[in-house]
Amino acid sequence: MTEPTRRKSELTAYLSHELRNALACIQQFGNILVDGLAGELSGEQREYIGIMLENASKIRSVLDSALDGVPDPLEKCTNKIERASGLET
Amino acid sequence: MDSRKILIVDDNADIRLGMHLRLKANQYETFFAADAFSGVAEARKHRPDLIILDLGLPAGDGFTVMERLSQIPFLAVIPVIVVSARDGLGNQKRAYDAGAKAFLQKPVNDAELLAVIRQALGEPAGTKKPTLHDQGSV
Numbered sequence: 001m002t003e004p005t006r007r008k009s010e011l012t013a014y015l016s017h018e019l020r021n022a023l024a025c026i027q028q029f030g031n032i033l034v035d036g037l038a039g040e041l042s043g044e045q046r047e048y049i050g051i052m053l054e055n056a057s058k059i060r061s062v063l064d065s066a067l068d069g070v071p072d073p074l075e076k077c078t079n080k081i082e083r084a085s086g087l088e089t
Numbered sequence: 090m091d092s093r094k095i096l097i098v099d100d101n102a103d104i105r106l107g108m109h110l111r112l113k114a115n116q117y118e119t120f121f122a123a124d125a126f127s128g129v130a131e132a133r134k135h136r137p138d139l140i141i142l143d144l145g146l147p148a149g150d151g152f153t154v155m156e157r158l159s160q161i162p163f164l165a166v167i168p169v170i171v172v173s174a175r176d177g178l179g180n181q182k183r184a185y186d187a188g189a190k191a192f193l194q195k196p197v198n199d200a201e202l203l204a205v206i207r208q209a210l211g212e213p214a215g216t217k218k219p220t221l222h223d224q225g226s227v
Contacts, residue, residue: 013176019143020174021101026198028107031199037114060196 016067023063026056092118093210096137098128098154099172100146104195108141111199117206125149129157132164139209142189144173144180155187168209172197 001009030039030053034046041049095117097108102123108111109119119169120135122128132140140158151171171175171184174195181192191205207214 016176017174020195021104024174025101025107027196028104028111028199032107032110035114036112055198078105 012067094118094137096120096140099143125153128154132166140169142169142171144175
């Protein structure tokens with residue numbers, strides 16, 4: 001593995017790790033609120049936290065598909081962005 | 090019946106608190122450690138029924154904890170569930186090889202975690218309260 005590739009892999013592993021931990025906290029405490037473990041919520045409050053949790057799930061999907069489990073995650077992620085934006089050559 | 094005891098070994102204080110609240114709501118008693126050394130020490134002290142173990146820890150890592158537990162007969166029998174933010178590819182196999190009962194990648198679904206805990210403790214399925222979010226109500 002070349003030095004730039006190794007450094008990219010380390011960076012993506014670091015990013016994935018940090019984002020997953022932060023996301024875990026968001027989901028954990030969102031679910032704690034929704035389940036009433038910290039007191040009852042109004043219907044509107046539950047709805048808004050539900051929106052927050054749905055979007056946290058979307059971030060997780062992006063993480064799963066773009067950053068993990070590939071030899072060069074940054075390259076895969078870049079390719080996805082290029083495809084989505086029509087910039088792929 | 091006494092509460093089952095679960096030791097949570099994770100260097101992230103927010104994760105520890107969140108897991109504590111969820112497990113307490115499901116009638117489990119929790120203990121905590123924030124590094125590999127304390128993880129083994131707290132396991133010796135409390136003799137938990139189950140250990141939830143992060144891999145990235147100060148003073149060693151989760152694999153170090155599992156190796157040390159395996160060398161102490163009365164701790165070697167405690168089921169370990171690895172909950173890590175690390176890539177699952179290589180770490181999952183390594184965790185199972187080290188004796189883990191399950192490997193879950195963060196962020197973890199509460200229902201999945203509780204199901205894995207119940208299974209590891211030999212409790213019948215569905216004895217704990219699922220979350221409203223896991224039931225699709227939110």
